[in-house]
Amino acid sequence: MTIQMSDIQNKYDLPTEAEMLASLAEGETLPATFYSAPEIHQLEQEKIFAKSWQYACHESAVAKPGDYAVTKAGSIPIIVTHGKDGQLRGFVNVCRHRLHSIAEENGNKPLLQCPYHGWTYGLDGQLKTAPRSQREPNFDCSTISLQPVSVERWDQWIFVNPDPDAAPLASVTADIRTRTDAMNVDLREYEFQVRYEYDMECNWKLWAENAVECYHCPTLHKSSFGMTYHTSPDDYAIDSSENTIWHQGPIKWIPEGVDSEKLEGFRFAFTFPSSFFALDDYVGFIGSVQPVSPQKCWAFVDMYAKPGADPEVVKQWLEMWDQTLIEDKQATDIQQIGYNSGRIPAGRLLLDSESPLQSFMRTTLAALTS
Ligand code: FES
Numbered sequence: 001m002t003i004q005m006s007d008i009q010n011k012y013d014l015p016t017e018a019e020m021l022a023s024l025a026e027g028e029t030l031p032a033t034f035y036s037a038p039e040i041h042q043l044e045q046e047k048i049f050a051k052s053w054q055y056a057c058h059e060s061a062v063a064k065p066g067d068y069a070v071t072k073a074g075s076i077p078i079i080v081t082h083g084k085d086g087q088l089r090g091f092v093n094v095c096r097h098r099l100h101s102i103a104e105e106n107g108n109k110p111l112l113q114c115p116y117h118g119w120t121y122g123l124d125g126q127l128k129t130a131p132r133s134q135r136e137p138n139f140d141c142s143t144i145s146l147q148p149v150s151v152e153r154w155d156q157w158i159f160v161n162p163d164p165d166a167a168p169l170a171s172v173t174a175d176i177r178t179r180t181d182a183m184n185v186d187l188r189e190y191e192f193q194v195r196y197e198y199d200m201e202c203n204w205k206l207w208a209e210n211a212v213e214c215y216h217c218p219t220l221h222k223s224s225f226g227m228t229y230h231t232s233p234d235d236y237a238i239d240s241s242e243n244t245i246w247h248q249g250p251i252k253w254i255p256e257g258v259d260s261e262k263l264e265g266f267r268f269a270f271t272f273p274s275s276f277f278a279l280d281d282y283v284g285f286i287g288s289v290q291p292v293s294p295q296k297c298w299a300f301v302d303m304y305a306k307p308g309a310d311p312e313v314v315k316q317w318l319e320m321w322d323q324t325l326i327e328d329k330q331a332t333d334i335q336q337i338g339y340n341s342g343r344i345p346a347g348r349l350l351l352d353s354e355s356p357l358q359s360f361m362r363t364t365l366a367a368l369t370s
């Protein structure tokens, strides 16, 4: 049975939706319970991750007919295929027989065969053959196919939404599209370097909220991000709307011999609930955070480098980003202990510096109470 927000409110003695909205408007955070309760995690899977656009892969992973790429949207395993007809399609990466995954890694094949008992599907998701099925009187392959999901491109990036009837990705990205158009033209030239992965002992929202504010940059990242970019409120611009958040700031750590006037600085885009990408004059990245359990999450960040950039500077920049993300993980893991203490019903935001959190929390609450 589907869990209801009202049941959770009763169980944990939470404020009403109107009270939570009023508290958010005054600068309070969502109730601490939202960051620990298993029922909230369950509701988020259903109301947020099963219905949102999430980053899947770079276009190069599914560039040719027969290519397929695996990813996850929340807890739902997804496979994106490039059909013989040139179409990109997405499916729940779960066999219709006994629910094994169809593929565990990216690859290229003319047909997708489940490794468990060998059911074989076309790249269009249609079941073609099942071993021994001809011995069954009423077994008709043509009535069985992988469950479809929505797939779209955002420039070079492939996004998926587990909802097969999802509104177009553009409906989510419209607010930052003009900014990301310019950013993606630059990023398209960048070359893949490395995937960073982080396992967090915290609720996914703590990690996402950390990613969309830079109030913590001068303290937590004083020898990483905060040393690399100007992060004071007068230098570092932040803009948020219902589904998107944008950051932009100048570079502080200018490599030797470089004219700072020629640098474009740091640009960052976030789309609710969990996808983000960024670039500066040396490196760029795209990634996503995924809930694993109520108090665990996992994030990946695919790092790219500008072609022709000084390899020594790129190396330093990549190390700086890894250090920044490790510092973020350390902070959000420790926050989780505070959220679990049961003593602080909600946090208190500084709305001038942390406005993206207010918008992220409003969108979360709206989704959960929808
Ligand atoms: S679970 Fe896929 S063939 Fe059996």
Ligand SMILES: [Fe+2]
Residues within 6 Å of the ligand: 210, 211, 216, 217, 221, 324, 328
């Ligand atoms: Fe950070």
